[in-house]
Amino acid sequence: MKEIVAIVNAYDALDHATTRAALATVVRVEGSSYRRTGARMLIADNGRWVGGISGGCLEGDALKRARLAIAQTKPTLVTYDTTDDDAYQIGVGLGCNGIIDVLITPLDPNTTNPVHILKSCVEDSRQTHVLLTVTNAPGVLPQGEIIRYEGRDSLNGLGDEAAANQLAQTVEEHLAQQKSAPASVTMANGQTLEVFVEVMLPVPQLVLMGQQYDVYPLVRLINELGWQAVVVANPQKVSQAMFAEATSIVQPDAFQTIAFDAQTAIVLMAHDYKTDKYNLPKALATVAPFIGILGPRKRTDKIFAELTAEGLFTGETDRIHAPVGLDIGAASPEEIALSIVAEVRAVLSGREGMSLRLRNAPIHDHP
Template sequence: MKEIKAIINAYDHIDPTKNKAALATVVRVEGSSYRRTGARMLITDDGVWVGGISGGCLEGDTLKRARLAMAKSEASLVTYDTTQDDQYQIGVGLGCNGVIDVLLTPLKIGDSNNPVEILKSCMNERRQTHVLLTIMRLEESWESLGAGQVVRYTDSDSLNVFGTIQFEIEEAIQEQLQKGKSGPKSFMLEGGVAMELFIEILPPEVHLVLMGHQYDVLPLARLVKEIGWRATVVANPQKVMQKLFATADALVAPADFDSILIDNHTAIILMSHDYKTDKYNLPKVLQTKASYIGMLGPRVRSEKIFNELAQEGIHLTDADMIRIHAPVGLDIGAVSPEEIALSIVAEIRAVFSDRDGSALRLRLAPIHERD
């Protein structure tokens, strides 16, 4: 999400009287690759780019090809094969051992239908999961469709542009939504015209709600913003550090907690350093849709809170205990507030990715799931 926001910001500062622009999007990955589908790079014809489609290996060649696409005003699909031992193949010797398809789409600056403008419209809306359909390849011209075109899926009617196969496409969309991942799909339009679509599932940014006002809130909020997540601090504004006002996306008084939009892409951290406050807040946050609830402090402290709540008639269910992470964070030997912040953020990323947070060298499967 951070990359998308940076691309939108750079796009908004392009002077169309001076520069042309194109968007490079990774639409298919087979095997291993540093970046996955959905990675983007905004390119202008003066050689400037924002974002990335690899670890720096393919950007130079993509820049040249994007300039050609801009000159022709025509989208193109480029395949980079790093599995072949061919000295003429870009990527040889990189050791990535993967095949990456990159779609290069020239942009009409200001056109509401260009891919960046569509991304912008998604970012400007209330938190939700968006579905974007990008035409990767079209065998021949068909109706008003063309390679590089992006269709935003909102309901069945938004698929009317695809004719009679709209229900087939919607079925594929629901399949990708269930998987929670993006991917390419092939379809056959009326008249036997072959089409490849990149079905992109674009969830909202991860949202951390930090409930506390002590000095260790600041390094956690800073790290959250650095990786492109959203940070909301729940605390008395008169008690927080001034630097926090410029770091967090929002600062909410405890009495206004219910005004915060909390969904299943939200994590809540109880870090007030006050036993009674955390005990009071735990039942409240369990009533939200937050997928992750972390409690700062030793295990004995959290177990005491659980026991006291049970004695008061507030019994935590098995589903509650799955969401609660106490003590919060991964076991990395964190000592300083900054290291503790790293431990917490790493565990949240692991939980949201359905991983166990162990060392990658112990993982027998590929780093990224493959179809």
């Protein structure tokens, strides 16, 4: 989402009277590539761009193709095949070893275009959005058009009930798996409708229950990632810097007003035993899939025992990560922040957080 925010801000800053632009989107990947489907790059006809579709091997060529698409006011789908050993093939030098389809769409500022739709998603960032980018639909829909999927009725514009039903079923399967991937259906006229189904989850949100000095580097790291940091603390006990850096600061007695979802992690880091003990049942009452507790295991076990004796803890520990963070030998507040964020990312991604050299599968899941 951070890249999308940068693209939206850059597009809004353009002087559309003098500068035209296109949006390049990775819509299909086979094999290995530095960026995955959904990676985007805003390209202006003055040669400037924001975002990226690769590790640097495709951007130069994409710029040339974008200028041509802008001049022709026509979208184009470009396939980069870096599996060939030809030394002159774009991307081979960086060892991408994959096939990447990139859709380049000229942007008309006077009509609803893809960036406008992305902006609406950014403004509603705590919702899951499903976007269908048309990559091929002869005689049905313009190439590059984006459908904001909100249920089967979103596909009525296809004018083909059977194809719409089939596509809706496929989209719902991707949504259930929280996976973005290309999809295709055969229309009644025999033509093939091809779309890129993009599932945009809410950005990770960390709810930090504490106000000590180690909250600050954690908030800064969260900001760098483009995530959201909600600090639960007495506003009178945090510095002005925290007001500037945190997404929001919530009074402890207003904890229930926070919007919790499947992309929310809670970290108890008050450095006060009674406070963390008081906050744990409140955290467990939410739908947050990750609850971290800072401090030694012995301390947490004592909290569990006391809450159990008081009838406030049922023994649920699947969501609880204590001590919070990955075992990276962290010592400083900054390193501890890194270990916490890394564990949150691993859990929300359904990963183990181990060394990639030990993974007996591709780094990225393939559709």
